[in-house]
Amino acid sequence: MEAFFEWFRWLYDETGINLTFVYDAYDRERMIDGFLMTIWLSLVCLFFSVIIGIVGAWLQGSPLKWTRRLVNGYIQFFRNTPPLVQLYFFYFAVGNLLPKVATDYGGEAPLLGNFAWAVISLSFFAGAFNVEIFRAGIEAVPRSTVEAASALGLTRLQTYRHVTLPLAFRVILPALNNNLVNLVKTTTLAYAIAVPEMLYVANQIWSDNVNVPEMMIFLLFAYIALVGILVWSMNRWERSLKIPGFGTS
Amino acid sequence: APVARADIIDVVKKRGVLKVGVKADYKPYGFRDPSGKIVGIEPELAKEVADKLGVKVEFIPVVSSNRMQFLQQGKIDLMIATMTDRPDRRKVVWIVTPNYYSSGTNILAPKKFGFKKWEDLRGKPVCGIQGAFYNKKTGKEFGAKIVAFKGTAEVYNALKAGRCVAFVYDDSALVAQLQSPEWKDYEMPLPTIDDAPWGIAVRHGEKRFHHFMADMIRGWHASGRILELEKKWGVANTPFAKAMHAEWRYFETGK
Amino acid sequence: MAWTPDQPMVSLKDVHKSFGELEVLKGITFDVMKGEVVCIIGPSGSGKSTLIRCINALNDIQKGSITVEGQEVNDPRLDKLELRKKVGMVFQQYNLFPHKTALENVMMAPLIVLREDQQEVEERARMLIRKVRLEGKEDSYPGELSGGQQQRVAIARSLAMNPDVMLFDEVTAALDPETVKEVLVTIRELAEEGMTCILVTHEMGFAREVANHIYFTDRGVIVEHGAPATFFDDAKDPRTREFLSQIL
């Protein structure tokens, strides 16, 4: 292992290609933490954004005018403002309005930290798109199929759970897939509020070591790999949900 | 291999414009006024260089992560951008000696915490600026958890909100900040470390320009120009500037 | 006022139904007795589907009354779920749940709505699938079945709720002659077992074969009705005669 690390140090001395995060223990640790942070942040945001999508689509079908308006306002706000500015706004504006709690180092800090706010604002951001996607999926389920369910005596909730949602899910998977890929790409923005994810760490490392090109190339491949894994597993899921004799291909 | 190119002083004179990379978010060393112009101590120094060369000056705003690239690429001819003079940076660009300025690292922290030594920061969240070199040291040697933001405005906000216990930064900037009544409950309690000089940089291989700049800097120190500028922009005279003035005045004038 | 088998199973009295401005049903009245098979025919857009959907409370009506087993369908206090346990409906487009196998489609309603025992339901479902002659197709998804097969699964799915009345809306449209025949046989068997059936159809041959009584609707009213023999060969109304003359 050490020899492997040393080889990269040698690489730097010989060629100037400086991959500190391989041979420098401190940088390596940071980079691994950053990588894990990106994955963790992505997973948590994926989860919540899908939940928001499902609930939001359900609320949008609500008979109450104000519920629908609220959901629409939410969607418009998040779709039409830059996510980077949203993050700032949430973290510094809304975040500081929350009650403070005592911290274990003796001070008082706002209730939610930067990771929590990154999750909240990125989930709401991606969720705004997911609501749209889910609603389109639900609309794709023909009324006649829903009628068939109610003609069999299923209640509204039973129909939603057993018929509408499973069918809608199959229609929207490609779109959802795409949206989630974008979510993973967008987690890079969390660096702005100091969530130590991959870009944040890379930024620190290239500032310390003046090796921007190397770090950028590494980042690019790391993200392509992450997105690749996501796309692959979503495709597998899509295939496993495929109904025989149904669908375009 | 570096391509042989025309001497930069000739190029600048022919072009009639000197392009200087300066900070635009580092009050009072380089920042914007409401008209969008970049002003501050460093832009004034840059202006003097241009005057000496008999050309106009153009300020290009840079940040820590791109300033050396810009110089290498030739996008700027000269960099006066609060850059600490460090050996690994000298591999990339030519840093002019003598150094023109210096600053150490210290923290801004609420008085109530009563920090006494750097080790007190261990395990606690400490705010910083993204890309600053002392982040690594503060994290690695003193065990603080660095929470770095892009600009000082964000950091001051986070510090006040209690998201971190201290702000690790250049002591000169912190001293300026402490003069505001808004920060009366805060202090700069630790011994300044890493008192490291700032370097003006030129591209690798620009021998003539390097000499030219070295003369400029010596002149500034000898004449007390730096001390003057500090006063003008509301900074207490730093020991480094005083010492350099004393040294170079003696050297030049024998007094 | 309990319902007795000598009263009409389904009874419509002066039913009016509008969609906004458009009046689709303009006073429809008829009775269907237990075990009867009734066909409703008529040009496209004449309100046949609407009529049949009103019986199942999928549409509400503006005026008149519809009763099933003596119970008023249009009563807002009516428990629609109760009604739908009594009335089964088969749609033109089958409307099977494509993400469930044939067997699961049949089992779904008894399991979810009636919360019956899994084992029992499965047994009955398999029996029904045999009844519609689909043995061996239990585990096929709708997409793997032919139209006629899908239609028969849809019939079995409705039967699984043990309804007293079955409604069929153009169940043979879009099927080829051979498949039509298969569905016809299934419906005829149901009728023989005493199921009350109301059918909407475009296929005159089919109506003639299966019905006890035929109603011809046009523009929201019943223009003519009668037993198949008299209806087809001896229609009195000119509109009916013209419609029948178009049949090739």
Add this chain to the structure above:
Amino acid sequence: MAWTPDQPMVSLKDVHKSFGELEVLKGITFDVMKGEVVCIIGPSGSGKSTLIRCINALNDIQKGSITVEGQEVNDPRLDKLELRKKVGMVFQQYNLFPHKTALENVMMAPLIVLREDQQEVEERARMLIRKVRLEGKEDSYPGELSGGQQQRVAIARSLAMNPDVMLFDEVTAALDPETVKEVLVTIRELAEEGMTCILVTHEMGFAREVANHIYFTDRGVIVEHGAPATFFDDAKDPRTREFLSQIL
């Protein structure tokens, strides 16, 4: 070897066609003379659509030969565009160009493909629209027309290329009886003017009315054929008899 009108207009010899593993056509042979109207009937999936698409080179074939006016269709050197100028096709789903009006739909191919004169083409197109009895609908978009009307625009669009042969693939499926009648009248008029027509249909009444000759296909082979009278009333093959017996 020039083609003369006494030779078959369309001639199929031992045509085989597979989709991957699945052999859909297993040796189809028949001739169609100029001015003849031929109907192909048979159960669903028996390869009718495939057959008709092969004549138009929309599908290629694996074995055998198809000639149109003596020209081999399956020849890789064949200029497909030349073939398609001779053969018109009308699809079940109409496939009109939705961004063009009825008139533009009809005019498009002569203008773009044949580069004919705008004025002349428009004149002929209006004539064709009159011919399919759609006067007044020239400027309607397909989305504004009923199914039967769209179908007739599709027919006019094919006719605008002055084809020698017209192929119709289940043009009356999804239409109601009265609209079927309209389309039937149009096709019959074409036949009377001497157009060679090959039709695929599920409607036996339609086939009986319009065809000179009927072919019955099942599982990729022609099981029986003959003039309508003999075919319908006197079929010899048991499979055909079974199929016909299902018709109500």
Add this chain to the structure above:
Amino acid sequence: MSAHRPQAGHGGGSRAAGSPRSVAPARAGPAGAATHGERGAPLAVLHPVRMPEPAWNEGGGQWRLRGRHGLWLALIFLLSAGAAWAQAEPGRASVFDIIVKWTPLLLKGFVFNLAISVMAMSIGTVVGAALGLGQISLNPLLRRVAYLITQFFRNAPWLVLLFFCMLLLPFEFSIGGITIPLPDWIKAVFGLSLPVMANVSEIVRGAVSSLPSGQWEAAESLAFTRRQTLWRIILPQCVKRMLPPWMNLYAILTMATVLASIVGVSEVMTLTGEVLAAEGGRTDLLVPFYAFILLWFFAYCYPIARWTVRLERKYAVKI
């Protein structure tokens, strides 16, 4: 002869006409087709939906736009500015004054954002359209290459692509002795046009493949060449389908221009940071300033979104 044409024919006719493809014929597998009587049957499930295009870097959703969402945002801004003003200690400039003072500079930056977005969109659209046509080309090699390029640039984070252009492109280049400078913001334009290109490519491909295959076949059987079919039949229908997602992409791009701040282009976010620094890091300014910027973006992007929805509705009826 056919006296009752309109009345009777209508229901069935318009049903078929309204959604010619709503019931996609699902073909049974080979096994099913081999046995007599078994066959694919139309499956009445799932309308062919127009998805609200997948994501925030492409596509157009169709949400209902009602109410004045912008007002809410303005309210947030005023409230936050008011709160900051209330907290402000006496003797200091009020938040409003400060914002007014800096507005001209920030507006300059915002206009710069818009300029970047317009240029990146133009470049991305032209190259992306070519790439999209490559993706549907008959040449398998071209198709493959176009596909790979599209996927690569679609899956890479925008920010990383931006950095790449900043680093890889020279600050000036010479053609035939003339030296053309390549300022940062031009590099940002290139960096942003890469993902735009990939998304436009997908929009083109998606729109073309969303047309029913019957359109190709009909044109083919009328003896249209492939080129004629593509340019006269397919693309004219696609333009309408592509317009909404394309406009949506533009709005997304506009919002992404703030990313250029990270690579040091003097656009509105960079300037905001610099302004805050120039004001001496006053903490009460942060919120009003960012709300102010949010408001501007909303004011620019929301009308585009509305317009997109309107177009979408309009074309949804026509097609």
